[in-house]
Every structure is written in C-alpha cells, then in structure tokens.
Amino acid sequence: MNNILEEAKALQGVIVKDRRYLHQNAELGMDLPKTTAYVLARLKEMGYDPKLITDSAIVALAGGKKPGKTFLIRADMDALPIAEENDLEYKSKTKNMHACGHDAHTAMLLGAAQLLKNHEDEIGGTVKLMFQPGEEQLAGAKAMIKAGVLENPKVDAAAMIHIFSGMPVPSGTLIVPEGGYITSSGDAFHIDIKGKGGHGSMPNKSVDPLNIASHIYIDLQDIIAREMAPDSTAVITVGQMHGGNAANIIPDTAFMEGSIRAFDSTEREFMKNRVVEIANSVASTFGATVNVEYTMECPSVYNNPGLYDQIVKINRELLGKDNIKGFDAVYPGGKMTGSEDFGYMSEKVPSIMMVLGGGSPEEGYPYPQHHPKINFNEDVFYLGSAVYANTAIEWLKINK
Ligand SMILES: [Zn+2]
Ligand SMILES: [Zn+2]
Numbered sequence: 312m313n314n315i316l317e318e319a320k321a322l323q324g325v326i327v328k329d330r331r332y333l334h335q336n337a338e339l340g341m342d343l344p345k346t347t348a349y350v351l352a353r354l355k356e357m358g359y360d361p362k363l364i365t366d367s368a369i370v371a372l373a374g375g376k377k378p379g380k381t382f383l384i385r386a387d388m389d390a391l392p393i394a395e396e397n398d399l400e401y402k403s404k405t406k407n408m409h410a411c412g413h414d415a416h417t418a419m420l421l422g423a424a425q426l427l428k429n430h431e432d433e434i435g436g437t438v439k440l441m442f443q444p445g446e447e448q449l450a451g452a453k454a455m456i457k458a459g460v461l462e463n464p465k466v467d468a469a470a471m472i473h474i475f476s477g478m479p480v481p482s483g484t485l486i487v488p489e490g491g492y493i494t495s496s497g498d499a500f501h502i503d504i505k506g507k508g509g510h511g512s513m514p515n516k517s518v519d520p521l522n523i524a525s526h527i528y529i530d531l532q533d534i535i536a537r538e539m540a541p542d543s544t545a546v547i548t549v550g551q552m553h554g555g556n557a558a559n560i561i562p563d564t565a566f567m568e569g570s571i572r573a574f575d576s577t578e579r580e581f582m583k584n585r586v587v588e589i590a591n592s593v594a595s596t597f598g599a600t601v602n603v604e605y606t607m608e609c610p611s612v613y614n615n616p617g618l619y620d621q622i623v624k625i626n627r628e629l630l631g632k633d634n635i636k637g638f639d640a641v642y643p644g645g646k647m648t649g650s651e652d653f654g655y656m657s658e659k660v661p662s663i664m665m666v667l668g669g670g671s672p673e674e675g676y677p678y679p680q681h682h683p684k685i686n687f688n689e690d691v692f693y694l695g696s697a698v699y700a701n702t703a704i705e706w707l708k709i710n711k
Pocket of ligand 1: 410411447680681
C-alpha cells in the first residue's frame, strides 16, 4: 500500500486553488487561451516539459526513467455557454460556466501531475497526461488523436474521470462502470431535400419536398420500430424540419435535422447507414434528390473488460471496497444516455471511464450537470488526483 492518498490530501488546498482560477476564467470550445496558459505554467512549475500538440491541447510526460508501457490519464478543460447563477466568491467572471465540472477535472489532473512528479523515479514506464479542449462539442479528443496524442510514446491504455453532482451516492464514491459500452454515441444528421417548386394548385407539375420530408420522417421512426432488436437501446429524433413560406406555393427545397444515439457500435453504424439509404430511396421514389450529411459524430465509450478488472482491484486497494460502485448506482441498467468524446480514445486503445461522486442532493448538491446552479463538493477533489496518479502507477506495475 502506498501513501498516495495522504500525499493527495496534503495537496487539497492547491487543487482547490487551481479549480477556482479555472472556474472564474471559464472558456469555451477548442480555443482556451487563459486555461491553456495556466495549465502550461503550472506544469512547468512542477518541472514538466509540456507540449501543445494542437490548439489548447496539452500533453506532458511523467516517468520514462524505467522501461515499461505508457498509461494515459485525461482531463477535459472546456466550459459551457451558461451564465452562472451561483453566488460564490469564485463565481465565473466570463459569460461561460464550468457547469460540467471540467475545471475540477483539470485541477485534479494537475494534482495528479504533482503526485507523479513526487514518485517519478518509481514509475515503471511512462504516464502521459492529456489536457484536452472541446469535449462539450465532442471534438477535442478526436483532434488530439489526429495530432498524435496516442503516439510517441505509444499509449497502451487510457483512463479518465468525470465528476458528477446531484447524484444519489455520497461524495467521494468512485464509480467504475463495468466492461462494455457505457455511454451512448451521439451523431447529428442534416438532410437537404431538393424538389421542384411550383403553384399549389398544380402539384402534378412539381416535386413537393415537404411531402418527401414527411415520408422520410415516418420511415426514420420505423428503423427503431421495425429494424432494431427489441432489447436494443437506441434513439432517432428529428429535431427540426423546415420548408416553404406560403399556403399556396410548393417550395423548391426543404431540410431536416436530427440525432441518433446508440450504445453498440454495430447498431450505431447500421442506423447511420439506414438514415442515408432511406432518405435517398424516398427521394428517388418521388423524383427528388437529397444530400445527407453527418454534422456531428461521437462513438460510445467502451470500457475494456480486462482493464476494468485491473482498475477495480487497484482502486479497491486505494479507497476501500465499499467506496467503489458500479454504474448502476447512478444509472439504472449501468448505461448513460449522454455522450463523452473519450469514446474516440476507447476505439483506439483499451480505456476506462470512471466517475467521481461530487455531491448528492442530501449533501446540498441537488443540481445536475449543465445546470446554471450546479456546484461540486471540493472536499473530494484530492481523491480524483489520487485515483488518477495511483491508477497509472499501479497499472504500469502489473502490466510490464
Ligand atoms: Zn458536459
Ligand atoms: Zn463533461
């Protein structure tokens, strides 16, 4: 047993200070200038040589003195376009808010960076620290993979922690979802329909794109109703349909947009292809053309079953058996119908997503993620740092 937990506790004040700075200076999307500057400066202070591999995408390495594998630990750093409604001394000074707790993730990974530095000589291999932008747009992880985050040194396995508030578990509970697909994929489609406009009195001289949009809409519902297995969990929602501007004119064009969510990657691909096939075949039936584009895409997070077993064992030893729970402690069925762009990492290397309980309603944290009044129990942040650092060190020990 190591003393990482005690060391992490001693860093609690620093972790909270980092989190509050990031909270006050919340930034959005793929470009996080203040956040990036702060994280780079903190890492340099600790003796790291952090690299920017693309805009606001930071990688730093710990260890590497002893031969071994490479374990990646990831934090996201972006906030949301929400005006904070909390009355806090460290309330956001920008129009944005860290309402998903990514400020805490970044601060906890900085805490882990310090712990890893303290134990650098003992690391059997390399720990790669990944600080990413643009998680809320589901774009940052993909961009960092493209920029080479998984290479040089090549990453063998990866872990992330998300802090959740408003959850029915005590603060400080570590949730390790079991192996399998644990978040839903998130894909958004845009369908342009090109018909032939004309006078409302002469539909025979026109190709009505509104009629075609209606047929496509109904047929998309049938993917779920008639083509998916009864026990599969998947959603197709059309969120907008537009076309036309007068009662007696058949418009030339129309468009519709919608989203697809699934857990299983085969079902996801099936549905994505069927949207394209159905749109094209309906359009050709009625003599129109369509163009289907996916404007957003994100795979499900797949918790690797073998890695799950190791991570649970490692964290039981750190935190005690009773403080580790499965995903069903917070989500019935053990799956979350939200998306997390760590899914891209889990497609490439054995990965694990963990959740840290950051406040329950009974403890005075009633608000869910993305709420303008959400806050997190800062007292447990050091646990996140300890879990990040300890998971990496111990995994490298047992996977030489
Ligand atoms: Zn979020
Ligand atoms: Zn988040």
